Every structure is written in C-alpha cells, then in structure tokens.
Amino acid sequence: MRDYKLVVLGAGGVGKSSITVQFVQGVYFESYDPTIEDSYRKQIEVDGKTVELEILDTAGVAQFTAMRELYIKSGRGFLLVYSVTDENSLKELLTLREQVLRIKDSTNVPMVLIGNKCDLSNERVLSPEDGINVSQQWGKVPFYETSARVKTNVEEAFTDVIRQIMIREAMTSPTNDNHSIPALPPLKNNGNSGTNQASRANPPARPQNKKSMGNLKQKKKNKCVIL
Numbered sequence: 317m318r319d320y321k322l323v324v325l326g327a328g329g330v331g332k333s334s335i336t337v338q339f340v341q342g343v344y345f346e347s348y349d350p351t352i353e354d355s356y357r358k359q360i361e362v363d364g365k366t367v368e369l370e371i372l373d374t375a376g377v378a379q380f381t382a383m384r385e386l387y388i389k390s391g392r393g394f395l396l397v398y399s400v401t402d403e404n405s406l407k408e409l410l411t412l413r414e415q416v417l418r419i420k421d422s423t424n425v426p427m428v429l430i431g432n433k434c435d436l437s438n439e440r441v442l443s444p445e446d447g448i449n450v451s452q453q454w455g456k457v458p459f460y461e462t463s464a465r466v467k468t469n470v471e472e473a474f475t476d477v478i479r480q481i482m483i484r485e486a487m488t489s490p491t492n493d494n495h496s497i498p499a500l501p502p503l504k505n506n507g508n509s510g511t512n513q514a515s516r517a518n519p520p521a522r523p524q525n526k527k528s529m530g531n532l533k534q535k536k537k538n539k540c541v542i543l
C-alpha cells in the first residue's frame with residue numbers, strides 16, 4: 317500500500333483544521349481552537365488504488381509556525397489554503413508556496429490552491445477570479461473553492477493532490493511503461509459555478525490575466541469554484 321504524507325498550510329483561522337477534519341472524519345466544528353500541530357491518518361481508494369494518508373494540519377498563527385520547515389521537508393503533497401473572507405490570507409500563500417518550492421528544491425510539487433469558506437457569501441472579499449489568477453501565476457496549480465462547513469469540494473481537493481502524487485510516482489517508476497500512469501477522471505461540473513476547468517496534468521489554455529495580488533479587488537460573489 318502506498319503511504320503519502322500531505323501537509324495543509326495557510327494563515328491562521330482560514331479553516332485548515334476544519335477542511336482536514338471534514339475530510340477525515342466527516343464532521344465540522346464551529347468553534348475555533350488554534351492548531352499547534354495535528355496529524356491524521358486515513359485510508360482512501362483513488363482510481364482503484366488504496367493509499368494510506370498521513371495528513372499534517374499545521375499551525376497558521378505565527379507563534380506556532382517554527383516547525384513548518386520540517387513539515388514541508390517531509391510532505392509529498394501540499395494543500396495551500398486561504399479564506400475567501402480574508403485578502404491577506406491569500407497574500408500569505410505567495411510566501412508559503414515559495415518556501416515549499418525552495419525546501420523541496422523543485423518547481424513541480426504536488427499541490428492544490430484552496431479558497432475556503434465559500435459558503436460565507438456576505439463576508440466574501442475575494443472572488444473566484446482572484447484564486448484563478450493566483451493559480452495561473454503558479455503555473456496552473458489546481459484551484460478549488462471549498463466550504464468545510466457545507467462540505468463543498470473538500471474531497472475533490474484532497475483527491476486531486478493524491479492523484480498528482482500518483483502520477484508523479486508512476487512517471488518516475490523504473491518500470492514505467494506509460495500503462496501505469498493513472499488516468500485523470502472526466503471533468504464534472506459541481507453545479508456551483510460555470511468556471512469549472514481542469515488544470516491538472518494537461519491544463520487547457522486560459523487567457524493571461526496580469527492582475528497582481530496587490531490589486532485584488534473587493535468583490536462579492538457567492539459561488540464556489542473548482543478549477
């Protein structure tokens with residue numbers, strides 16, 4: 317059985333623990349208890365293969381982030397989480413991603429970008445396009461808007477990063493004959509948005525948008541997207 321370590325990164329309070337607990341245990345808590353470090357295990361079948369996951373839910377608040385470098389070193393796949401209600405939380409991910417690429421010494425690391433709390437339409441300050449733009453800047457890293465609260469796209473985001481690891485593993489396997497590379501599933505529309513494109517192994521071309529993180533517009537939209 318394959319053993320994959322996933323690391324959930326992001327600013328404090330964006331919902332890293334909530335997404336993780338929703339994925340692993342299928343529950344959601346309204347209360348906020350800042351994480352120091354939590355680790356979860358879950359067995360899951362993806363594309364007919366069973367994998368054992370170790371998911372590291374990391375600290376977001378500054379005083380608990382000393383161990384971050386070690387977590388990143390040991391991780392195989394990364395979930396970079398911001399909140400659609402917090403503009404700074406997306407900006408923080410720019411530095412975090414740089415840190416991941418530097419520590420892994422690669423520009424091609426299994427990763428998804430997650431805009432959480434998409435159920436909070438009245439508090440939303442970041443639009444789906446803001447997430448899409450960052451995903452484009454990052455070389456079309458798959459982007460999902462999620463809600464840990466109502467369980468939107470949580471499983472999809474985790475499965476995506478697992479699949480990315482599986483694809484890399486198959487491609488670097490010495491016995492790789494191209495038959496062992498898992499096929500990506502057909503695209504499905506989650507019914508929440510018209511913006512539903514895959515940007516996984518063979519991303520479709522998208523128009524370039526030069527908007528920088530500095531001018532993220534305060535937009536209010538109430539849709540959750542999966543890109």
Ligand SMILES: Nc1nc2c(ncn2[C@@H]2O[C@H](COP(=O)(O)OP(=O)(O)OP(=O)(O)O)[C@@H](O)[C@H]2O)c(=O)[nH]1
Nearest residue numbers: 329330331332333334346348351376433463464465
């Ligand atoms: N409405 C809504 N609230 C959420 C969602 N996800 C998390 N929350 C709430 O946001 C607060 C923070 O969630 P956590 O999961 O603890 O955030 P975190 O990123 O793990 O925080 P740190 O451990 O400090 O890094 C909690 O009160 C959650 O209930 C969501 O999808 N929708």
